[in-house]
Amino acid sequence: MPTFDEVLKEAGEFGRFQKRVFFLLCQTGITFSSLFASVVFLGQAPDNYWCRIPGAAELSKRCGWTLEEEQNFTVLPLRLGNGSSSGECERLDVVWDTSISCTSLFSHYGNRSAGNLPLTTCYDNWVYKQPHSSIVSEYNLVCGSAWMLDLSQATLNLGFLVGAFTLCYAADRYGRILIYLLSCLGVGICGIIVAFAPNFTVFLIFRFLQGVFGKGTWMTCYVIVTEIVGSDQRFVGIVIQIFFTLGILILPGIAYLVPTWQGIQLAISLPNFLFLLYYWVVPESPRWLLTRKKGEKALKIMHNIAKHNGKYLSPHYSEVLSS
Structure with missing residues (x-):
């Protein structure tokens, strides 16, 4: 056959x-x-991101800041301070409320400079320059995650x-x-x-x-x-x-x-x-x-x-x- x-x-x-x-x-x-x-x-991996301080979004809106200005006001003090943190996985252990001044952010904390303020680990509330560019920024797969x-x-x-x-x-x-x-x-x-x-x-x-x-x-x-x-x-x-x-x-x-x-x-x-x-x-x-x-x-x-x-x-x- x-x-x-x-x-x-x-x-x-x-x-x-x-x-x-x-x-x-x-x-x-x-x-x-x-x-x-x-x-x-x-x-x-996103090129530029940082951890947002609680209340920073409302303060940024009230003060009319751009994202770059908010980053400079919140992350730059960390890089210049004694902690020398990049601001990606750590943030200042503070809360910004309506009592914070747009021109003098840290006067609320007396004579302490930003470099002497305590730091805390960031678990959420990251800000990305390109928020939907990858699943990393979409689901916050950074730092500990x-x-x-x-x-x-x-x-x-x-x-x-x-x-x-x-x-x-x-x-x-x-x-x-x-x-x-x-x-x-x-x-x-x-x-x-x-x-x-x-x-x-x-x-x-x-x-x-x-x-x-x-x-x-x-x-x-x-x-x-x-x-x-x-x-x-x-x-x-x-x-x-x-x-x-x-x-x-x-x-x-x-x-x-x-x-x-x-x-x-x-x-x-x-x-x-x-x-x-x-x-x-x-x-x-x-x-x-x-x-x-x-x-x-x-x-x-x-x-x-x-x-x-x-x-x-x-x-x-x-x-x-x-x-």
Whole structure:
């Protein structure tokens, strides 16, 4: 009995049909690698930030200060004082109320200079020159919370691990293209939720899920590409890795053009919705269909492959596939 590879050789091992499917599925490598490396730009450390003294916002509004002036009045005394603090993780242990003068901020504290006032650790109320440039400024992942930035990438990698086990099994049981399309849908939806997450906990949960589905897109597209070509054409499994690298090369350009982390997140997530259009152009793997005893569907796909490749599939092979 002829093997599937012999039937595929008759229909065309790497003809026009396979090249089209290969090119379309390779685009998944671009979005997946962008997701993998996105933390470099999503978590970019802010250039200029400081801890705001309680009451400073109201005082700044009353005195008509700009952000630069508020920073000079509140942070500069720390840098000049004995504590020599940068003002990023510490602030003066004072509270500014309506009794504070706009022209003489520290006269309220007697003869004590700003350098002699006590300092306290800052736990919240940071001010950023670019407040939405990265998740660091969005969720205050600075000072004592800086380790949470690494947690965000660890969560994504954990999602990759879980997706490798769960969606790999699902693709073997329910079909490659079905899991691929569901994974693309999952990456897109989770990516939108990540971009507009109201807090860091929600961000982590859906970044984990995006990792799960992201791994599903990458694994299934790789399997479909390698299973739809002949055994002598398995080099496509290596070539597809080029598109993974291409995604990493494109990502800095996206980050350069898009000023906010939400925009970058959407730019690498929304293209997955376009991949749902593959439902009409990328077939199920005929190899998988044969393992599930669905020879008639596999035969229909093989005839379609032969037609697009300008080949003719003999009736003998048709009997083998449908049996």
